[in-house]
Amino acid sequence: MPNWTRRGFIGSLPGFAAASLAAPQRSGRAPIKITDLKCAIIGGSPVVRVVTDQGISGYGQAESRKPYLKPMVMFYKNYILGEDPTDVERVLMRIRKMGAFKPWGSAVSAIEIALWDIAGQAAGVPVYKLLGGKIRDKVRGYNGGIRFPMKGQTPQDYAENTAKMKESKEGFTLIKQACGFHSPAMMRAIPGGWYDEPRSGAPHGDRGMLTERGLKEIILRVEAMKKVLGDEVGLALDCGPGWMPKDAIRFARALEPLNIAWLEDLIAGDYTPYTSADVFRDVTTSTSVPIHTGEQIYLRQNFKELIERQAVNVVGPDPEDVGGISETKWIAEYADLHGILMAPHGIFDGLIGLAAHVHLAAAMPQNFIGFEYPVPEQAWWYQIVDGLPDPIMKKGFIDVWDKPGLGVTFNVAAAKARLSEEDRGFFD
Numbered sequence: 001m002p003n004w005t006r007r008g009f010i011g012s013l014p015g016f017a018a019a020s021l022a023a024p025q026r027s028g029r030a031p032i033k034i035t036d037l038k039c040a041i042i043g044g045s046p047v048v049r050v051v052t053d054q055g056i057s058g059y060g061q062a063e064s065r066k067p068y069l070k071p072m073v074m075f076y077k078n079y080i081l082g083e084d085p086t087d088v089e090r091v092l093m094r095i096r097k098m099g100a101f102k103p104w105g106s107a108v109s110a111i112e113i114a115l116w117d118i119a120g121q122a123a124g125v126p127v128y129k130l131l132g133g134k135i136r137d138k139v140r141g142y143n144g145g146i147r148f149p150m151k152g153q154t155p156q157d158y159a160e161n162t163a164k165m166k167e168s169k170e171g172f173t174l175i176k177q178a179c180g181f182h183s184p185a186m187m188r189a190i191p192g193g194w195y196d197e198p199r200s201g202a203p204h205g206d207r208g209m210l211t212e213r214g215l216k217e218i219i220l221r222v223e224a225m226k227k228v229l230g231d232e233v234g235l236a237l238d239c240g241p242g243w244m245p246k247d248a249i250r251f252a253r254a255l256e257p258l259n260i261a262w263l264e265d266l267i268a269g270d271y272t273p274y275t276s277a278d279v280f281r282d283v284t285t286s287t288s289v290p291i292h293t294g295e296q297i298y299l300r301q302n303f304k305e306l307i308e309r310q311a312v313n314v315v316g317p318d319p320e321d322v323g324g325i326s327e328t329k330w331i332a333e334y335a336d337l338h339g340i341l342m343a344p345h346g347i348f349d350g351l352i353g354l355a356a357h358v359h360l361a362a363a364m365p366q367n368f369i370g371f372e373y374p375v376p377e378q379a380w381w382y383q384i385v386d387g388l389p390d391p392i393m394k395k396g397f398i399d400v401w402d403k404p405g406l407g408v409t410f411n412v413a414a415a416k417a418r419l420s421e422e423d424r425g426f427f428d
């Protein structure tokens, strides 16, 4: 009988499972110890390697386009050396408090994911077993990342672009498009669309009250996209942040006949270092369209108010920003208790992050809708990571694999060619 079938309820909780599963298999042997923490920037993406004294390494990946996180990752090294990586929660208690909302939580998250990879390998089981086991054999990914260049910004351009996404070979059942302040290109193509001037600098700087014309023009583009998808493929909209509450309510109410899957981040969102639960609640209680937020939020505690106050209908933590796999699982369970849906963010999570999503999605409760399918920025990623199915996605779903740990690892010979001189010893 495999070890995992003997666990009780407590063993199905993230943080408890690794110790209760791995310990019996290692009885009579010295505890496994972390001997090194390494970080390499591969294609702009910080990749984390946790090295142990028993020949097992775990990999994690922080969000792409964030090479500046490398010193953040290495900051935690001295806190985790010598610890047992299969006691995931115990190790995280040493570093979790020293993280923050996006982008800073990504360093802790990547380390956490690497620890689960080790815990699974040490126990000889896939990570989803450590999360309580899978309740589904294939998991839904939604398309927020396989995009095509826009010809222009007219409603017709949005319709044509959405048609290409609908026809993509992955066969997605749910597509997310950007609109409103989440799309600076759209907003700049609507002269006098809002009562402030365009901003640059930190992400999503545009904010303000919409003009009547601005709101109408955004709605025209949404209607054009929806017409292409019909009721065959769902349409979610990434909208902000930056909307004023009454504009958000007017917008949501205008879209009610269209059966939009969700409106994401209208008030706060990507790179906003707070949650605005009270304002979200006003919007959510004023419309039948599901309201979504959460990609930038760090830790389960910062979802508490959003969930307990029913401030949104869908939460979307990103495993690589929220603090890792166990944070995401806890939030999914807590949201489910409150009738709130789960659609994790993930566009920049890379292929190691994709594996984390698959294990999580296999084990999440039935409030799970789908995760945002990560797409690497360079096609050569598919040559340097082994273990993924080919093709990865079939008709919008991924078959859950059974290999121990995350079940993906680097093809070292191929991956070495992508290392900078500074990171030359990453795989040694």
Ligand SMILES: [Mg+2]
Pocket: 238, 264, 265, 269, 270, 295, 345
């Ligand atoms: Mg978003």
